[in-house]
Amino acid sequence: GAVVSQHPSRVICKSGTSVKIECRSLDFQATTMFWYRQFPKQSLMLMATSNEGSKATYEQGVEKDKFLINHASLTLSTLTVTSAHPEDSSFYICSARLPWSADTQYFGPGTRLTVL
Amino acid sequence: GENVEQHPSTLSVQEGDSAVIKCTYSDSASNYFPWYKQELGKGPQLIIDIRSNVGEKKDQRIAVTLNKTAKHFSLHITETQPEDSAVYFCAASPSYGGATNKLIFGTGTLLAVQP
Numbered sequence: 001g002a003v004v005s006q007h008p009s010r011v012i013c014k015s016g017t018s019v020k021i022e023c024r025s026l027d028f029q030a031t032t033m034f035w036y037r038q039f040p041k042q043s044l045m046l047m048a049t050s051n052e053g054s055k056a057t058y059e060q061g062v063e064k065d066k067f068l069i070n071h072a073s074l075t076l077s078t079l080t081v082t083s084a085h086p087e088d089s090s091f092y093i094c095s096a097r098l099p100w101s102a103d104t105q106y107f108g109p110g111t112r113l114t115v116l
Numbered sequence: 117g118e119n120v121e122q123h124p125s126t127l128s129v130q131e132g133d134s135a136v137i138k139c140t141y142s143d144s145a146s147n148y149f150p151w152y153k154q155e156l157g158k159g160p161q162l163i164i165d166i167r168s169n170v171g172e173k174k175d176q177r178i179a180v181t182l183n184k185t186a187k188h189f190s191l192h193i194t195e196t197q198p199e200d201s202a203v204y205f206c207a208a209s210p211s212y213g214g215a216t217n218k219l220i221f222g223t224g225t226l227l228a229v230q231p
Binding site for chain 1: 152162165211218221
Protein backbone atom coordinates (compact mmCIF):
# COMPACT_ATOMS: atom_id res chain seq x y z
CA GLY A 1 0.00 0.00 0.00
CA ALA A 2 0.87 3.74 0.20
CA VAL A 3 1.56 4.26 -3.49
CA VAL A 4 2.06 7.77 -4.83
CA SER A 5 2.29 8.52 -8.54
CA GLN A 6 3.46 11.57 -10.46
CA HIS A 7 2.83 12.67 -14.01
CA PRO A 8 4.66 13.39 -16.17
CA SER A 9 7.91 11.65 -15.26
CA ARG A 10 9.85 14.11 -17.35
CA VAL A 11 9.00 17.25 -19.29
CA ILE A 12 10.92 19.62 -21.52
CA CYS A 13 9.48 23.04 -22.15
CA LYS A 14 10.45 26.39 -23.61
CA SER A 15 11.31 29.35 -21.45
CA GLY A 16 8.22 31.42 -20.63
CA THR A 17 5.72 28.57 -20.76
CA SER A 18 3.89 26.98 -17.83
CA VAL A 19 4.12 23.36 -16.79
CA LYS A 20 1.71 21.37 -14.61
CA ILE A 21 2.81 18.36 -12.57
CA GLU A 22 0.27 16.00 -11.01
CA CYS A 23 0.68 14.04 -7.79
CA ARG A 24 -1.79 11.29 -6.92
CA SER A 25 -2.19 9.01 -3.93
CA LEU A 26 -3.39 5.75 -5.49
CA ASP A 27 -4.53 3.63 -2.56
CA PHE A 28 -5.27 6.09 0.21
CA GLN A 29 -6.76 9.51 0.69
CA ALA A 30 -4.24 12.21 1.46
CA THR A 31 -5.48 15.38 3.07
CA THR A 32 -1.92 16.64 3.07
CA MET A 33 0.67 16.41 0.34
CA PHE A 34 4.10 18.02 0.08
CA TRP A 35 6.13 19.35 -2.82
CA TYR A 36 9.92 19.14 -2.82
CA ARG A 37 12.64 20.26 -5.17
CA GLN A 38 15.94 18.44 -5.53
CA PHE A 39 19.03 19.66 -7.35
CA PRO A 40 21.64 17.15 -8.57
CA LYS A 41 23.53 15.45 -5.75
CA GLN A 42 21.68 17.47 -3.15
CA SER A 43 19.07 16.81 -0.53
CA LEU A 44 15.33 17.41 -0.77
CA MET A 45 14.14 20.96 -0.22
CA LEU A 46 10.56 21.40 0.92
CA MET A 47 8.75 23.95 -1.21
CA ALA A 48 5.23 23.86 0.15
CA THR A 49 2.63 21.91 2.08
CA SER A 50 -0.58 21.27 0.18
CA ASN A 51 -3.79 20.81 2.16
CA GLU A 52 -6.97 19.57 0.53
CA GLY A 53 -9.57 22.29 0.26
CA SER A 54 -7.36 25.13 1.48
CA LYS A 55 -4.44 27.25 0.38
CA ALA A 56 -0.98 25.79 0.31
CA THR A 57 1.61 26.84 2.86
CA TYR A 58 4.85 27.89 1.21
CA GLU A 59 8.32 27.71 2.71
CA GLN A 60 10.33 30.86 3.11
CA GLY A 61 11.88 31.97 -0.16
CA VAL A 62 9.49 30.02 -2.40
CA GLU A 63 7.47 32.27 -4.72
CA LYS A 64 3.80 31.33 -4.42
CA ASP A 65 2.90 33.12 -7.64
CA LYS A 66 5.49 31.15 -9.55
CA PHE A 67 4.77 27.74 -8.07
CA LEU A 68 0.99 27.40 -7.99
CA ILE A 69 -0.34 24.52 -5.94
CA ASN A 70 -3.86 23.16 -6.07
CA HIS A 71 -5.18 20.31 -3.91
CA ALA A 72 -8.72 19.98 -5.12
CA SER A 73 -9.37 16.40 -4.09
CA LEU A 74 -8.23 13.91 -1.47
CA THR A 75 -6.08 12.07 -4.01
CA LEU A 76 -4.71 14.80 -6.27
CA SER A 77 -2.41 17.76 -5.85
CA THR A 78 -0.96 19.73 -8.75
CA LEU A 79 2.09 21.97 -9.00
CA THR A 80 2.17 24.48 -11.83
CA VAL A 81 5.46 26.16 -12.63
CA THR A 82 4.44 29.43 -14.27
CA SER A 83 6.57 31.32 -16.78
CA ALA A 84 9.31 28.74 -16.44
CA HIS A 85 12.95 29.74 -16.85
CA PRO A 86 16.10 27.61 -17.17
CA GLU A 87 16.86 28.09 -13.47
CA ASP A 88 13.58 26.29 -12.69
CA SER A 89 15.01 23.12 -14.21
CA SER A 90 15.11 20.57 -11.42
CA PHE A 91 13.73 17.30 -10.07
CA TYR A 92 10.34 17.92 -8.46
CA ILE A 93 9.05 15.30 -6.03
CA CYS A 94 5.75 15.12 -4.22
CA SER A 95 4.86 13.15 -1.13
CA ALA A 96 1.62 12.27 0.57
CA ARG A 97 1.00 11.93 4.27
CA LEU A 98 -0.82 8.89 5.55
CA PRO A 99 -4.19 10.03 6.91
CA TRP A 100 -3.69 8.23 10.22
CA SER A 101 -0.20 9.59 10.80
CA ALA A 102 0.96 13.13 11.53
CA ASP A 103 4.37 12.56 10.01
CA THR A 104 4.77 9.47 7.79
CA GLN A 105 5.24 10.47 4.15
CA TYR A 106 5.40 8.36 1.01
CA PHE A 107 7.04 9.85 -2.05
CA GLY A 108 6.20 9.84 -5.71
CA PRO A 109 8.74 8.88 -8.39
CA GLY A 110 9.57 12.50 -9.23
CA THR A 111 9.32 14.70 -12.32
CA ARG A 112 12.38 15.89 -14.19
CA LEU A 113 11.73 19.38 -15.54
CA THR A 114 14.05 20.84 -18.16
CA VAL A 115 13.45 24.41 -19.30
CA LEU A 116 15.19 25.37 -22.53
CA GLY B 117 14.42 25.33 13.63
CA GLU B 118 15.50 21.74 13.22
CA ASN B 119 18.86 20.96 11.63
CA VAL B 120 19.90 17.44 10.61
CA GLU B 121 23.49 16.49 9.92
CA GLN B 122 24.39 13.23 8.19
CA HIS B 123 27.70 11.36 7.90
CA PRO B 124 29.47 10.11 5.95
CA SER B 125 28.63 11.72 2.63
CA THR B 126 29.97 8.69 0.77
CA LEU B 127 30.49 5.13 1.94
CA SER B 128 32.02 2.25 0.04
CA VAL B 129 31.80 -1.29 1.42
CA GLN B 130 32.46 -4.78 0.16
CA GLU B 131 29.50 -7.03 -0.52
CA GLY B 132 28.57 -8.86 2.64
CA ASP B 133 30.00 -6.23 4.98
CA SER B 134 27.93 -3.96 7.19
CA ALA B 135 27.25 -0.28 6.55
CA VAL B 136 26.45 2.35 9.17
CA ILE B 137 25.15 5.85 8.49
CA LYS B 138 24.80 8.36 11.30
CA CYS B 139 22.62 11.43 11.76
CA THR B 140 22.36 14.06 14.46
CA TYR B 141 19.50 16.47 15.02
CA SER B 142 19.19 19.66 16.98
CA ASP B 143 15.53 20.04 18.01
CA SER B 144 14.50 18.05 21.07
CA ALA B 145 10.89 18.35 19.85
CA SER B 146 11.65 15.87 17.05
CA ASN B 147 10.01 12.54 17.72
CA TYR B 148 9.90 10.74 14.36
CA PHE B 149 12.94 9.65 12.38
CA PRO B 150 12.52 7.97 8.99
CA TRP B 151 15.18 6.71 6.60
CA TYR B 152 14.75 6.86 2.84
CA LYS B 153 16.60 5.12 0.01
CA GLN B 154 16.82 6.96 -3.29
CA GLU B 155 18.00 5.32 -6.46
CA LEU B 156 19.20 7.41 -9.38
CA GLY B 157 16.36 9.27 -11.09
CA LYS B 158 13.71 7.97 -8.68
CA GLY B 159 11.80 9.25 -5.71
CA PRO B 160 12.83 8.41 -2.13
CA GLN B 161 11.56 5.10 -0.76
CA LEU B 162 10.78 4.76 2.95
CA ILE B 163 12.82 1.83 4.25
CA ILE B 164 12.48 2.10 8.01
CA ASP B 165 11.42 4.60 10.65
CA ILE B 166 11.58 4.95 14.40
CA ARG B 167 9.73 7.00 16.97
CA SER B 168 11.15 8.60 20.07
CA ASN B 169 9.61 6.10 22.47
CA VAL B 170 11.68 3.29 20.93
CA GLY B 171 15.46 2.83 21.07
CA GLU B 172 15.92 0.33 18.27
CA LYS B 173 13.95 -1.16 15.41
CA LYS B 174 14.86 -3.96 13.00
CA ASP B 175 13.50 -5.13 9.68
CA GLN B 176 15.46 -8.05 8.24
CA ARG B 177 18.91 -6.67 7.27
CA ILE B 178 18.08 -3.10 8.25
CA ALA B 179 18.05 -1.62 11.72
CA VAL B 180 17.79 1.86 13.15
CA THR B 181 18.94 2.98 16.59
CA LEU B 182 17.99 6.17 18.38
CA ASN B 183 19.71 7.95 21.25
CA LYS B 184 17.41 10.77 22.33
CA THR B 185 19.76 12.06 24.99
CA ALA B 186 22.57 12.53 22.50
CA LYS B 187 20.17 13.49 19.70
CA HIS B 188 21.52 11.02 17.20
CA PHE B 189 20.20 8.08 15.25
CA SER B 190 21.85 5.57 12.96
CA LEU B 191 21.00 3.24 10.09
CA HIS B 192 22.63 -0.18 10.08
CA ILE B 193 22.60 -2.41 7.01
CA THR B 194 24.02 -5.90 7.45
CA GLU B 195 25.12 -8.38 4.77
CA THR B 196 25.14 -5.63 2.15
CA GLN B 197 24.30 -6.49 -1.43
CA PRO B 198 25.01 -4.59 -4.67
CA GLU B 199 21.32 -3.64 -4.89
CA ASP B 200 21.72 -1.73 -1.63
CA SER B 201 23.79 0.82 -3.56
CA ALA B 202 21.88 4.11 -3.53
CA VAL B 203 21.67 7.44 -1.74
CA TYR B 204 20.28 7.20 1.77
CA PHE B 205 18.62 10.15 3.52
CA CYS B 206 17.77 10.46 7.17
CA ALA B 207 15.08 12.86 8.35
CA ALA B 208 13.66 14.22 11.55
CA SER B 209 10.16 15.45 12.21
CA PRO B 210 9.69 18.04 14.95
CA SER B 211 6.28 17.92 16.57
CA TYR B 212 4.91 21.20 17.82
CA GLY B 213 1.42 19.90 18.44
CA GLY B 214 0.15 20.66 14.93
CA ALA B 215 -1.79 18.29 12.73
CA THR B 216 0.97 18.00 10.13
CA ASN B 217 4.66 17.75 10.81
CA LYS B 218 7.36 18.51 8.26
CA LEU B 219 10.34 16.32 7.52
CA ILE B 220 13.77 17.91 7.79
CA PHE B 221 16.24 15.93 5.70
CA GLY B 222 19.91 15.22 6.13
CA THR B 223 22.35 15.81 3.30
CA GLY B 224 22.41 12.21 2.12
CA THR B 225 24.93 9.36 1.98
CA LEU B 226 25.97 7.72 -1.27
CA LEU B 227 26.45 4.03 -0.47
CA ALA B 228 28.38 1.93 -2.94
CA VAL B 229 28.48 -1.83 -2.38
CA GLN B 230 31.36 -3.38 -4.29
CA PRO B 231 30.73 -6.93 -5.55
